[in-house]
Amino acid sequence: MSYTMWILLTAALVGINCGLIGTFLVLRKMSMLSDAISHSVLLGIVGAYMVSHQLQGVSMLIGALLVGLLTTFLVQLLHQKGVQSDAAIGVVFTCLFAIGVVLISLFADRVHLDVEHALMGEIAFVPWDVLEVGGKSIGPKAVWLLGFVLAINIFVIVFAYKELKISSFDSEMAVTLGIPVVFIHYVLMGMLSLTTVASFDSVGAILVVAMLIVPSATAYLWTDRLSVMLICSAMIGVLASMIGYMGATAFNVSISGAIAVATGVIFFVSLWIAPKHGLLRKWLKKSPA
Amino acid sequence: MAHAALPGICIAFLLYGQKSLLVFLIGAACSGYIATVCIQFIVKHTRIKEDAAIGIVLSVFFGLGIVLLTWINQHEGGNQSGINDFLFGKAASLTGSDVNVLTVTAITMIITILIFFKEFKIITFDRAFAQGIGVPVSLLNGVLMFLIVSVVVIGLQAVGVVLMSALFITPALAARYWTEKLEWMTLLAGVFGALSGVAGAYMSLIAYVPTGPLVIIFATMLFLFSFLFAPKRGLCNKMIRRHIERKKLRSKQLMYKRGEQL
Known part of the structure; x- marks a missing residue:
């Protein structure tokens, strides 16, 4: 496959992963947590590096998973003790992020990971960092990582679809039905951390947030069914990454930034033309002429 | 807010052509204002909730900012490092004029808050009441918003986009634990912010670590300390009080039992 194809594939995988997880975040009104986790995951990556001395694959995933769950736990703890939830999120993630940055700068001479890279990502370098099995290259590492996380995400969503659905829409009913709501919350946050860290290296923290929230919110305008919304938001994610990549190459600007803008454009268009909840439709209804 | 200011700063730079704080301030204020309007529009006219609306607008604005930033870096030559600093901040490379x-x-901020203190207090705690007694709520909101944007733009250079929000939230949250009065809370938040700034800068001199993150870590430590040990609202004191109450209750129960037996 060519250079362009690999980049498009990476971006599309990010789009699908984020679209799936983002749907649940938007429905559960937890969008701000994605912002938090996308930043604090940095600490997980640094920590994983300090333990295992490598920046790829499983150790990074485990580190991010642990820090993601730690973030969730701390936010919940502070919230329980009477701190407002948005303020709790703000305190926890900025602190963890700051620790991450300090650690990076302390070990900067040895770690190939700078803050700029983490924030903006370098999807353009993805195709050169290939995974080799028996001396043969079988595609970029980022693609395998994202594919692996996608498999986990799809597996969990299919396996626990009913539980996720009920606890997202009506957590009190879920509790009475005996669904372990808190456990599901942590599972979801774990998936979010995995998705974030897998997307992180190629697209950066900002784009992760854009990809998580915007396509899902757009899908939310188009449909009322969870299953349709999941598929829709994954597709919008893919579409945005295609448009964004083309725009970025046309104007020679940052790919991840352009993809974020593309999600915004799609959202803006949907805002008007979406069949049920679009503004045009609403206004037409209001003024029958 | 800090994220939404970025495209405004970039556009201001593109239009004006050089690094100038005042122009950046105007640009940031404009794009910050547009972002706020967008968020309110989305929340009002669609079924998307506020948190998602904020996430959408901020991440898209920031993406746009990054796009413009890379555009500037490619089209305007290599002397734009100043604008790059807005992303991450370099407290150590601030010049004398920046400090001025x-x-x-800071002085303007203090004076404005002193002048409008009563009004700010009323609109913060009870907006409907403020409107009822004829306080110009939307104007004051605008003033408050302008103060926030100016602090963001100026602070960005020192600590960078990401850590800006921490400096807004953490000291204020820490101050909340020590007092019930807005006067004291404002003052304490300022003092906490200053303390963590000084401590962070000093540590970064000693340890050769970027200043911004250290400032945040100190602010968080102040918050944790307040969270645990503040009189009245702190976690430890709450637990001690609860323990004492429980003991009192138990001895009371014991006395009742004795009384019944007699």
């Missing part, structure tokens, strides 16, 4: 600007801002 920061001082002036």
